[in-house]
Amino acid sequence: MTGPGPAVRDALRVGVREWRTVGMLLGANWLVAALMVAPVLPAVLATFGHAPLAVGEPLVSSEILGGLGTVFAGDRALSVLGPLVLLVLLQTFLAGGVVWRVCAGGPFHLGAFFGQSGRLVGRNARLFLWLLLLLVAAMLVPLALGAGMHGLGLDTSPRGVEELWFFGNPFGGGTLVLLLVLGLAVAFWRLSLEVGRVLLFRQDVQDTRRTAWRAFRLVLRSPLAVVLYALLGLLASLAVLLAVRFRASLPEGGAGLALLALAVGQGVLWLRLAFQVAGTRFAALLVERLDAISSTNGPAGPSPA
Amino acid sequence: MASLLPLLIAAAIGITPAPPRFDAAGRSIGAAPSDRAASYVLEARYDPGARRLSGTARLTWTNRSDVPQRTLWFHAYWNAFKNAESTFSREADLRGISRAGTRSYGRDDWGWTELRSARLPDGTDVRPTLRWEHPDDDNAADQTVFTLTLPSPVPAHGTVTLELAWEARVPKLIARTGVQGRYALFGQWFPKVGVLEVPPQRGVHAPTWNCHQFHAASEFYADFGTYDAALTVPRAMVVDATGVRTGRTENPDGTVTHHFHQDDVIDFAWTAWEGAVQVDDVFRADGLQEVALTALVPADARASAPQILAAAKATLEHGGRAWLPYPYPHLTLVAPPLGANTSSGGMEYPTFVTLYSRTDPVTPRDVLLWEVTVHEVGHGWWQGLLASNEFEEAWLDEGVNTWATAEVLEGVGLRWDLAQLAAPGTRWLLRPLLRSSIADRNVRSRGRSPRYQSPVVRPVWLFQNSREAGRTVYDRGAGALRTIAWEVGPAVFARIMRTYAERWAFRHPGTDDFLDVASEVAGRDLRPLGTALLRGTAGLDDAVEELSCKRIAPGGGPGMYDRDGGPPVFRPAARGGEDDRARCEVLVERHGDLPLPLDVRLTFEDGTHLTESVPPGEVWRRVTTERPFPGGRVVLAEAHPGAPPQLDTNRLNDERSLQPTPAPASTVAGWLLYSAQILSAAVGSLL
Numbered sequence: 001m002t003g004p005g006p007a008v009r010d011a012l013r014v015g016v017r018e019w020r021t022v023g024m025l026l027g028a029n030w031l032v033a034a035l036m037v038a039p040v041l042p043a044v045l046a047t048f049g050h051a052p053l054a055v056g057e058p059l060v061s062s063e064i065l066g067g068l069g070t071v072f073a074g075d076r077a078l079s080v081l082g083p084l085v086l087l088v089l090l091q092t093f094l095a096g097g098v099v100w101r102v103c104a105g106g107p108f109h110l111g112a113f114f115g116q117s118g119r120l121v122g123r124n125a126r127l128f129l130w131l132l133l134l135l136v137a138a139m140l141v142p143l144a145l146g147a148g149m150h151g152l153g154l155d156t157s158p159r160g161v162e163e164l165w166f167f168g169n170p171f172g173g174g175t176l177v178l179l180l181v182l183g184l185a186v187a188f189w190r191l192s193l194e195v196g197r198v199l200l201f202r203q204d205v206q207d208t209r210r211t212a213w214r215a216f217r218l219v220l221r222s223p224l225a226v227v228l229y230a231l232l233g234l235l236a237s238l239a240v241l242l243a244v245r246f247r248a249s250l251p252e253g254g255a256g257l258a259l260l261a262l263a264v265g266q267g268v269l270w271l272r273l274a275f276q277v278a279g280t281r282f283a284a285l286l287v288e289r290l291d292a293i294s295s296t297n298g299p300a301g302p303s304p305a
Numbered sequence: 306m307a308s309l310l311p312l313l314i315a316a317a318i319g320i321t322p323a324p325p326r327f328d329a330a331g332r333s334i335g336a337a338p339s340d341r342a343a344s345y346v347l348e349a350r351y352d353p354g355a356r357r358l359s360g361t362a363r364l365t366w367t368n369r370s371d372v373p374q375r376t377l378w379f380h381a382y383w384n385a386f387k388n389a390e391s392t393f394s395r396e397a398d399l400r401g402i403s404r405a406g407t408r409s410y411g412r413d414d415w416g417w418t419e420l421r422s423a424r425l426p427d428g429t430d431v432r433p434t435l436r437w438e439h440p441d442d443d444n445a446a447d448q449t450v451f452t453l454t455l456p457s458p459v460p461a462h463g464t465v466t467l468e469l470a471w472e473a474r475v476p477k478l479i480a481r482t483g484v485q486g487r488y489a490l491f492g493q494w495f496p497k498v499g500v501l502e503v504p505p506q507r508g509v510h511a512p513t514w515n516c517h518q519f520h521a522a523s524e525f526y527a528d529f530g531t532y533d534a535a536l537t538v539p540r541a542m543v544v545d546a547t548g549v550r551t552g553r554t555e556n557p558d559g560t561v562t563h564h565f566h567q568d569d570v571i572d573f574a575w576t577a578w579e580g581a582v583q584v585d586d587v588f589r590a591d592g593l594q595e596v597a598l599t600a601l602v603p604a605d606a607r608a609s610a611p612q613i614l615a616a617a618k619a620t621l622e623h624g625g626r627a628w629l630p631y632p633y634p635h636l637t638l639v640a641p642p643l644g645a646n647t648s649s650g651g652m653e654y655p656t657f658v659t660l661y662s663r664t665d666p667v668t669p670r671d672v673l674l675w676e677v678t679v680h681e682v683g684h685g686w687w688q689g690l691l692a693s694n695e696f697e698e699a700w701l702d703e704g705v706n707t708w709a710t711a712e713v714l715e716g717v718g719l720r721w722d723l724a725q726l727a728a729p730g731t732r733w734l735l736r737p738l739l740r741s742s743i744a745d746r747n748v749r750s751r752g753r754s755p756r757y758q759s760p761v762v763r764p765v766w767l768f769q770n771s772r773e774a775g776r777t778v779y780d781r782g783a784g785a786l787r788t789i790a791w792e793v794g795p796a797v798f799a800r801i802m803r804t805y806a807e808r809w810a811f812r813h814p815g816t817d818d819f820l821d822v823a824s825e826v827a828g829r830d831l832r833p834l835g836t837a838l839l840r841g842t843a844g845l846d847d848a849v850e851e852l853s854c855k856r857i858a859p860g861g862g863p864g865m866y867d868r869d870g871g872p873p874v875f876r877p878a879a880r881g882g883e884d885d886r887a888r889c890e891v892l893v894e895r896h897g898d899l900p901l902p903l904d905v906r907l908t909f910e911d912g913t914h915l916t917e918s919v920p921p922g923e924v925w926r927r928v929t930t931e932r933p934f935p936g937g938r939v940v941l942a943e944a945h946p947g948a949p950p951q952l953d954t955n956r957l958n959d960e961r962s963l964q965p966t967p968a969p970a971s972t973v974a975g976w977l978l979y980s981a982q983i984l985s986a987a988v989g990s991l992l
Contacts, residue, residue, distance in 0.1 A: 029986060030982070033978055036981040044974050047957060047958075048966065050852065051958075063957060164728070166646070169664060186991075245734050265979040272986045
């Protein structure tokens with residue numbers, strides 16, 4: 001049985017250790033991103049391939065930004081919708097393998113990873129659809145809060161945000177409260193999804209509706225776990241932001257530098273995906289802990305964490 | 306003695322200002338510089354609790370024409386905010402003008418103005434003759450223009466005095482006027498007479514009233530005159546206005562009457578703002594008139610004031626030396642409170658401008674504050690002094706001033722750093738991502754297509770939408786000026802702008818007047834070019850589309866060749882010899898129809914150059930060269946070598962190299978891929 005603090009540590013450790021799993025997720029990410037960018041690559045090459053005026057210029061320069069206007073002229077655009085649908089499918093598929101890795105441990109076998117992914121993909125997809133209902137409900141909380149704050153004169157409308165962004169400070173007390181509630185709502189929903197997936201894997205049940213409901217109740221009874229999960233998400237966000245910042249601060253202007261930036265960018269993505277695996281591990285530990293409590297207390301059911 | 310003090314201080318620090326053109330009370334010294342066709346004595350009382358403004362205006366209007374005028378045209382601008390059916394509201398709604406919309410108005414937000422009486426000196430009230438006019442559309446619901454008919458006409462070059470009394474409801478802050486909280490801004494707030502244009506003014510052939518309705522995207526047009534105002538507000542409110550403060554009277558009812566005066570201006574605006582922080586300064590420079598500066602800033606954005614004042618001084622210095630010394634003795638700079646920047650910041654009135662305030666400005670120079678200040682103060686020349694018709698030829702103000710803004714910013718070495726636009730708290734993160742150094746002229750859109758939807762010279766309400774109006778009037782207007790500068794050279798162009806300012810100050814120039822001055826100063830007819838730039842829709846995108854080189858043997862490539870009159874004999878490829886040649890082809894295309902000359906310069910590997918001229922009208926040209934290999938290979942082809950015309954919509958394709966340029970291609974491709982990965986990861990976080 002793992003306590004909340006050690007659970008976070010263990011989750012992070014697994015996020016680091018499961019580099020092959022992270023690699024699988026990164027591969028899917030690459031595939032989706034490449035499909036997004038592919039339609040405009042010929043235009044990028046045509047515009048910038050023999051363009052001495054753009055040589056040595058950083059991305060945010062009139063030369064490169066002006067050229068991007070040409071790249072995206074007419075109806076040409078990144079392909080977003082199709083690859084994102086593929087992303088949904090891919091990630092739903094890979095979820096089973098990820099849960100297998102964080103629950104079972106042991107040596108990584110590609111065949112076993114895909115086997116578990118395939119075994120659980122249908123149920124994971126149904127579980128996700130059931131839990132979308134919970135997502136809608138969870139989002140109502142910050143929406144209602146935002147409306148209430150607006151009614152009280154704490155302006156959170158887009159016009160207010162525009163003024164605050166350019167001329168004031170958008171991170172006032174009201175906005176921070178709203179962001180906090182939004183973060184907790186997302187964490188609640190996301191942890192429910194993770195717990196549901198772990199339950200599907202551990203108990204090998206077919207009834208995804210009942211599993212979704214059970215996951216929701218388990219998480220509802222574990223407010224400390226929700227807070228810790230949200231903190232894990234906050235830690236992930238901060239780490240990723242720092243990495244993004246580091247990547248953005250790299251010098252620009254050469255082909256080698258562009259490759260270096262792309263490589264560092266993979267580090268950013270790696271960090272994000274490692275935290276994703278850590279989050280799943282956190283959910284697995286939560287289920288383990290609740291199961292352990294449940295077995296200690298007999299058939300009365302799980303207690304709050 | 307007090308009035309001598311600034312001069313003594315200036316002398317002590319070694320600055321010799323120019324003699325003032327207006328005295329400390331805002332009255333002109335010597336002959337009046339303008340014709341003072343419409344002068345006002347204004348009295349107004351503002352009741353913030355009831356959001357009511359009541360006032361009187363004694364208008365003295367001169368009929369500058371040779372034809373007696375019995376009917377006078379007036380603006381009632383605030384009726385634009387009276388309901389959703391005004392022309393202003395309809396246009397704002399349909400054309401998506403962000404800061405002009407009444408869409409979000411509630412019951413108490415609407416504003417309007419109502420003329421109560423209009424009396425002649427003999428007491429005759431001509432208010433019953435009021436008739437609403439709709440010169441621009443058939444919108445009978447619009448009440449922003451009206452006429453009054455006098456019992457007897459104003460004789461040619463005669464004068465009439467009308468005592469106008471009105472009541473107004475102050476709208477919720479909109480389109481740079483109205484009230485928000487404890488801040489109120491009053492622009493276009495009194496019944497204002499239209500402009501009777503007299504031949505040859507702006508090409509009219511007979512005296513013609515120019516008095517347009519208030520449109521969502523348009524600004525204004527008015528005659529010069531003297532303005533004397535007495536503004537009564539609650540004691541707690543800080544007041545500043547067009548012109549010079551001439552007095553302050555405490556009233557027994559807890560109000561204060563503030564007195565202002567200014568000769569030879571086209572309008573009068575003011576603010577009443579409880580809680581504003583006032584910061585005073587003086588602009589002094591050798592050979593230029595001294596200008597007292599007053600900045601009003603919100604308390605939480607007090608840090609903006611020093612930069613606003615510095616930017617204003619830089620503009621006064623640059624404009625004074627490059628265009629015309631700024632003649633007025635006082636300039637008010639209003640930086641609205643948070644929440645009012647987008648709806649009331651960035652507007653010009655004579656000697657009174659609104660800017661932006663930032664609670665955490667970037668130091669030492671915040672480009673957002675500097676740009677808006679330079680721009681609005683710049684209007685002091687291109688609208689305040691050269692009072693063009695902004696309804697019909699807005700580019701003469703906004704386009705010229707956009708050019709002028711870039712000139713001033715370039716003069717002080719300030720460029721756009723997009724990282725400065727980030728909010729406090731995000732700057733640490735976004736700075737590395739957005740850091741940039743882009744000249745102001747290059748942040749202006751050149752458009753994407755070399756053919757535009759509208760000419761630059763067009764009534765503002767006839768553009769497709771506000772975005773097109775902005776791109777055309779501001780950006781293309783400025784681009785047109787730079788294209789003329791490119792054509793005549795910077796020194797001649799500087800003389801053109803100075804002559805134009807000197808000749809048309811305190812008057813109403815039109816587009817043709819500008820082109821006449823430009824042609825006269827340049828010593829050649831610039832009207833055809835100016836007409837193409839300003840009255841046509843042709844654009845410019847000159848492009849080096851292809852550049853290829855081939856190494857060939859001295860006698861040519863492989864194939865069948867006749868030899869000594871005999872049958873053709875096959876000759877194989879025989880490259881590799883010392884006398885091989887480089888055959889290069891360059892294809893240049895002109896995607897736009899703007900009639901400008903085009904030079905194409907080819908740079909060879911041995912460092913030599915070849916320049917070809919393509920005359921206007923020729924749509925494309927293929928240039929073929931054959932020179933000894935390898936020095937004869939064309940390594941670079943440039944359209945408009947050196948500096949291209951500003952209006953070239955795609956600067957990047959002006960040059961093409963023989964060798965690939967992997968750096969920019971990989972920078973862009975890598976960034977696009979990385980962005981797509983981040984997007985996927987963000988979406989994946991929810992899966």
